[in-house]
Amino acid sequence: MALKFVPRATMAAASIALLTASFASACSSDNGGNALDQNLTGRGPITYVEGKDTTETGVVKQLIDRWNAAHPNEQVTFKEQSADANQQHDDLAEHFRAKQDGYDVVALDVPWTAEFAAKGWIQPLKDTFAIDTAPLLAPTVASATYNGTLYAAPRNTNGGLLYYRKDLVPNAPRTWTEMLGQCQVARDNNIGCYAGQLAPYEGLTVNTSEVINAFGGSFVGADGKTPTVNSPESKAGLKVLVDAYKSGDIPKEAITFKEGESASAFESGKLLFLRNWPYLYAQANADTSAVKDKFGVAPLPGNTGVGASTLGGYNAAISAFSKNKATAADFVRYLISEEAQQIIASGALPSVRASLYDDPALIAKMPYLPALKESIASAVPRPVTPFYPAVSKAIQDNAYAALNGTKSVDDAVAGMQKGIETAGS
Amino acid sequence: MSDPSGAKQRGLALELRQSGKAWLFVTPVLVALAVVIGYPVVQAIIMSFQKDSGIDPATGMFVEGGGAGLSNYTHWLLQQCNTLGGVVACPTGTLGSQFWSAVGVTLFFTVVTVSLEAVLGLGMAVVMGKTFRGRALLRAAVLIPWAIPTAVTARLWEFMFQYDGVVNRVLGTHILWTSDVWASRFAVIAADVWKTTPFMALLILAGLQVIPADVYEAAKVDGASAWQRFVHITLPLLKPALLVAVLFRTMDALRMYDLPAIMTLGNPSTNTLSILVVEQVRQGPNSAAALSTITFLLVFAIAFVLVKVLGANAVRTQEEQRKAN
Numbered sequence: 001m002a003l004k005f006v007p008r009a010t011m012a013a014a015s016i017a018l019l020t021a022s023f024a025s026a027c028s029s030d031n032g033g034n035a036l037d038q039n040l041t042g043r044g045p046i047t048y049v050e051g052k053d054t055t056e057t058g059v060v061k062q063l064i065d066r067w068n069a070a071h072p073n074e075q076v077t078f079k080e081q082s083a084d085a086n087q088q089h090d091d092l093a094e095h096f097r098a099k100q101d102g103y104d105v106v107a108l109d110v111p112w113t114a115e116f117a118a119k120g121w122i123q124p125l126k127d128t129f130a131i132d133t134a135p136l137l138a139p140t141v142a143s144a145t146y147n148g149t150l151y152a153a154p155r156n157t158n159g160g161l162l163y164y165r166k167d168l169v170p171n172a173p174r175t176w177t178e179m180l181g182q183c184q185v186a187r188d189n190n191i192g193c194y195a196g197q198l199a200p201y202e203g204l205t206v207n208t209s210e211v212i213n214a215f216g217g218s219f220v221g222a223d224g225k226t227p228t229v230n231s232p233e234s235k236a237g238l239k240v241l242v243d244a245y246k247s248g249d250i251p252k253e254a255i256t257f258k259e260g261e262s263a264s265a266f267e268s269g270k271l272l273f274l275r276n277w278p279y280l281y282a283q284a285n286a287d288t289s290a291v292k293d294k295f296g297v298a299p300l301p302g303n304t305g306v307g308a309s310t311l312g313g314y315n316a317a318i319s320a321f322s323k324n325k326a327t328a329a330d331f332v333r334y335l336i337s338e339e340a341q342q343i344i345a346s347g348a349l350p351s352v353r354a355s356l357y358d359d360p361a362l363i364a365k366m367p368y369l370p371a372l373k374e375s376i377a378s379a380v381p382r383p384v385t386p387f388y389p390a391v392s393k394a395i396q397d398n399a400y401a402a403l404n405g406t407k408s409v410d411d412a413v414a415g416m417q418k419g420i421e422t423a424g425s
Numbered sequence: 426m427s428d429p430s431g432a433k434q435r436g437l438a439l440e441l442r443q444s445g446k447a448w449l450f451v452t453p454v455l456v457a458l459a460v461v462i463g464y465p466v467v468q469a470i471i472m473s474f475q476k477d478s479g480i481d482p483a484t485g486m487f488v489e490g491g492g493a494g495l496s497n498y499t500h501w502l503l504q505q506c507n508t509l510g511g512v513v514a515c516p517t518g519t520l521g522s523q524f525w526s527a528v529g530v531t532l533f534f535t536v537v538t539v540s541l542e543a544v545l546g547l548g549m550a551v552v553m554g555k556t557f558r559g560r561a562l563l564r565a566a567v568l569i570p571w572a573i574p575t576a577v578t579a580r581l582w583e584f585m586f587q588y589d590g591v592v593n594r595v596l597g598t599h600i601l602w603t604s605d606v607w608a609s610r611f612a613v614i615a616a617d618v619w620k621t622t623p624f625m626a627l628l629i630l631a632g633l634q635v636i637p638a639d640v641y642e643a644a645k646v647d648g649a650s651a652w653q654r655f656v657h658i659t660l661p662l663l664k665p666a667l668l669v670a671v672l673f674r675t676m677d678a679l680r681m682y683d684l685p686a687i688m689t690l691g692n693p694s695t696n697t698l699s700i701l702v703v704e705q706v707r708q709g710p711n712s713a714a715a716l717s718t719i720t721f722l723l724v725f726a727i728a729f730v731l732v733k734v735l736g737a738n739a740v741r742t743q744e745e746q747r748k749a750n
Contacts, residue, residue, distance in 0.1 A: 089707070118480060118487050147485035199604075200691035225480070253588035256604050261587070386480060386487065389707045394518035397693065401517060404604070419518035422506035 035099065035320040036120060040128065042324040045075045046104035046331060049092065050314070052083035055347035062343045067334055074327040076105075085109055085202075096121040096321065104322040105331055107314040108152060110143045110381065111388045117151040118386035122317040125150045129318065129329045136336065140352045143381035144315045151317060153332045156349040158312030159375040160210060161297045161368060163266055163274045163284065172298030176214070176240050179273055179301045183249045186272040192251035194244060195265060196275035199258050200400040205392045206310045207275065208399040209382060210300060212237035214307035219383040219391065220420060229395075230417035236303075239409045242402050255403055267291060275300060277312065278350060281368050297368040299375040309379040313350065350376065387423040394419025466721065469714040473497050477709030490711065497715035520705050523696055524716075528723070531697045533610070535678040538617045543671055545618065546625030551659075553626065554633045571623040579687035582616040586688065606694040613685050613695050620684075621677070625670050632666020633659070672731050679724050698723075
């Protein structure tokens with residue numbers, strides 16, 4: 001009855017605090033060890049894991065049905081995760097930390113690839129697992145490469161596009177100066193000039209990287225760790241964005257825009273220019289849209305020529321804990337094959353194979369493909385670093401502070417540099 | 426003919442038997458608590474003294490961090506971040522730099538929302554306690570905000586507070602409710618008060634209803650005004666129920682996560698401690714464990730103060746309550 005001697009108030013406080021403060025405790029992670037050397041020749045049924053398939057054509061089901069028809073003894077089962085990227089990441093991480101063999105081939109959002117590779121959770125695609133990257137768009141391969149080794153096959157990519165009102169400006173601008181020079185048209189029509197995704201979330205990292213990359217700046221060196229962002233080029237890039245926001249060329253409310261809000265502003269005719277992903281094309285051409293047939297798409301604007309898009313999309317990787325890695329490798333190769341990529345492109349997901357962007361049948365269906373090809377050809381992957389969440393946070397928090405005026409552009413860029421230096425410690 | 430020593434012995438035996446039975450009934454609960462609460466808390470404390478895994482520069486692969494001493498704690502409390510060049514003050518854009526501001530925001534939200542909810546809840550409870558036509562309807566209607574899941578509430582208020590949303594239209598303003606420092610804090614507080622005042626009101630109403638009517642009658646006979654009756658009878662007799670309600674809500678508010686996370690996502694001016702913990706889990710779970718432990722200690726300290734100083738007691742036995750009354 002030792003409990004009797006504890007003051008009652010202490011007990012009461014402790015029990016209440018305990019009940020209310022239950023926080024997630026992740027189990028300790030240790031490295032895959034030699035899991036990377038096991039089951040290399042295993043064959044049999046496998047599981048493919050990806051976030052919710054939102055394509056109208058049901059791309060994943062089509063891909064798997066076709067594979068399964070040809071491989072009766074190596075059937076693929078689709079494990080569909082939620083639509084939320086953070087949950088997808090955490091679900092994969094939990095399975096891999098526990099070294100479970102239930103996930104054989106996993107779709108990784110582009111910026112996670114380095115982290116999963118460095119944790120030893122995914123199989124390097126070399127030796128018997130090597131894939132032919134020659135027909136693939138070079139930046140997509142770079143996004144799946146960590147420390148000089150390819151760790152995943154780019155499955156589909158994504159690039160930013162500049163949507164512009166072709167009824168108001170006849171030609172798409174190629175540079176930021178050209179674009180902002182046309183803002184008078186927006187003022188004459190009483191609409192906003194330019195917007196992207198500037199709310200403090202991953203979208204702001206993407207938008208900031210694009211403008212900094214367009215002006216020749218970069219974030220981390222080839223090693224994925226050394227920060228390189230504190231440069232005159234980066235400052236020039238961020239300054240363009242910040243000045244446009246301060247002058248009102250980017251409307252005040254754009255600092256609250258994510259993809260959805262920015263898309264509805266454009267669709268309701270309130271913006272002259274918008275940076276967004278290709279998905280908006282079909283949506284803005286629907287009957288409900290006020291800008292149906294009144295807009296065009298172009299590659300993102302740059303400094304002296306076309307700008308640099310950030311790459312989105314998914315990479316397919318083989319789990320280090322898979323029992324059937326040989327089958328998994330075949331399935332990964334199948335995903336980047338011409339026939340699989342046709343299915344992917346028909347579902348309005350940008351393909352990783354360069355040749356499909358010139359396919360007349362696809363261009364007829366998706367007229368933005370030539371602009372997208374140009375955008376992706378000059379694309380720069382997001383910083384390839386195993387500490388991506390911290391790096392992304394350093395970029396977005398400082399860019400946000402520069403936009404809302406609590407920090408100067410120079411301080412913000414210096415802050416990004418310092419933030420990236422402390423990432424991973 | 427009484428035998429005092431025999432009675433004492435019988436009493437002792439009874440007590441022992443009863444306490445034995447009590448332990449029998451309590452043990453399963455204690456075991457369950459140890460598993461679902463004790464284990465995670467102990468595990469979090471152990472983790473908090475270990476370094477997060479870092480990159481081996483030679484291989485580019487993660488390696489275990491090893492023992493960390495107190496460095497995970499100094500990281501938060503002193504806002505020290507590691508770099509290759511040594512320890513520096515955490516720069517903007519790191520989670521470490523947001524610790525004290527998150528503590529401030531959490532405490533600010535707690536004090537403001539709990540005070541507002543206590544005052545409004547008291548008013549609502551007094552109205553609901555009166556007898557009038559449609560009372561049942563009113564009580565049901567008051568409960569609606571509490572019945573809506575918090576995530577849904579947060580989305581509703583997020584839509585209303587959008588730049589072209591209903592709030593700006595009705596007020597004729599152009600305020601960035603999810604982005605401006607104070608506007609966003611106000612938005613979160615408004616949503617929280619709307620959602621949880623009914624809970625407060627119900628707890629207080631329960632307290633009101635145990636106050637016997639004859640006390641009021643006696644006061645009336647003695648010529649006390651309505652205000653005097655409220656201040657000298659209602660409030661003192663309501664104190665135990667009110668304090669329990671405040672205690673519950675304070676604990677709740679200190680771990681606020683969902684409302685700001687959904688309504689003002691990523692905005693540093695509404696980042697609470699729980700949001701910081703969840704963000705840190707993705708960057709390094711051991712450091713997040715230290716932050717959880719700090720949060721736990723903070724919640725504990727505040728609960729202790731409320732229980733000890735104000736005498737709020739949510740776990741008092743009926744017996745004690747009878748004695749106290």
